[in-house]
Amino acid sequence: MATLDEPGQGGGTDVLDRELEKLLEDRQLDDGDHERFSHYVPKDKILESALTGKPVRALCGKKWTPGRDPEKFPICPDCKKIYETLRDK
Numbered sequence: 001m002a003t004l005d006e007p008g009q010g011g012g013t014d015v016l017d018r019e020l021e022k023l024l025e026d027r028q029l030d031d032g033d034h035e036r037f038s039h040y041v042p043k044d045k046i047l048e049s050a051l052t053g054k055p056v057r058a059l060c061g062k063k064w065t066p067g068r069d070p071e072k073f074p075i076c077p078d079c080k081k082i083y084e085t086l087r088d089k
Helices: 012-024 043-052 077-087
Strands: none
Touching: none
16 A cells, blocks of 8 residues: 655645545545555554554545555556645645
8 A cells, every 4th residue: 555655745634634525525436446456545544554453545535444465456546646636736
């Protein structure tokens, strides 16, 4: 699973969460498509999930408890597109 921990980005996950909510408002997701990809998730959320078992939410909206090797799957195209949009701001 890729992370969103980039130096000098400031704002923390609150900004990311607000931007994500805006992008997902009118979006419908097909649950089956998400299982084929590795997703972008904030690094602190991955650690929290590992310690507590709490599910994480990817940029594309997929919510799950991580448990597989993300290196074995291609990056989710929706996560990648959203991440590039957020990074460019």
